[in-house]
Amino acid sequence: MAEEQELIPTETEGYIVGEKKTIEEYKSLDANDESLNKWKESLGLGQVSTAPTDDPRRVVILAMILEVDGEDKVVADVSTAEKAKQLNDSPMVIKEGVTYRLKVRFKVQHDVISGLKYLHVVKRKGIRVDRLEEMVGSYGPSDSYYEKKFMPEESPSGFLARGxxxxxxxxxxxxxxxxxxxxxxFEIKKEW
Known part of the structure; x- marks a missing residue:
């Protein structure tokens, strides 16, 4: 139960999630409102999506990327549940003491996604050492992928941090x- 609680997103007091609308309802919503039309355009609501009909997922996470010095150092394919599970058997290697950032690459299909968040809890030998909650944002369906970079972090260093x-x-x-x-x-190592 405690583990489940760690991945519950925080809620902003007073924030009420709006009523769910279809893409057609969003398109016709206040058609004369210029700022709303810009927002709808930023979601890609004017595009025709060619999302596969045999894939019901609304958000497809394609990859988690470890970016160091502006370069994609490690790209982990998480496009299917099976590929995501493989990451537990083959840990990502991070060099100790480097500044890195996580980046996520994803597609949105079939529907508008509102308030997408990424959460993770990091444990070492069963003890929680970090918790991250990042707002990814709201997106409309698109044939191309989106990328979201998270805040830079520094990997721990020293003998005790490795592992x-x-x-x-x-x-x-x-x-x-x-x-x-x-x-x-992931494993913290002295070298890549």
Whole structure:
């Protein structure tokens, strides 16, 4: 039960999730409102999506990327549940003491996604050492992918910091729909 509580997103007091609308309802909403039309355009609501009909997912997380010095150092394919599960068996390696940032690459299909968040809890030998909650944003369906960079972090360094860390991650939206949840691992090492 305590582990489940760690991946519940925080809620902003007074924030009320709006009524769910279809893409057609969004398109016709206040057609004369210029600022609303710009917002709808930023969601890509004018595009025709060619999302696969045999894939019901609304958010497809394609990859988690470890970016160091502006370069994609490690790209982890999480496009299917099976590929995401493999990351627990083959930990991502992070060099100690480097400044890095996580980046997520994803697609949105079939519907508008509101308030998508990424959460993760990092544990070392069963003890929680970090919790991250990042707002990814709201997006409309598109044939191309989106990328979201998170805030830079510094990997721990020193003899005691080296070793395996276990992570539980989750993508969830304002409607409390979990789009992907998986366990993975990384190792802090002296060198890449």
């Amino acid at each position: 395996r860390y276990n992570v539980k991650s989750k993508f969830i939206d304002d409607d409390k729909v979990t789009h992907l949840e998986w366990d993975w691992a």
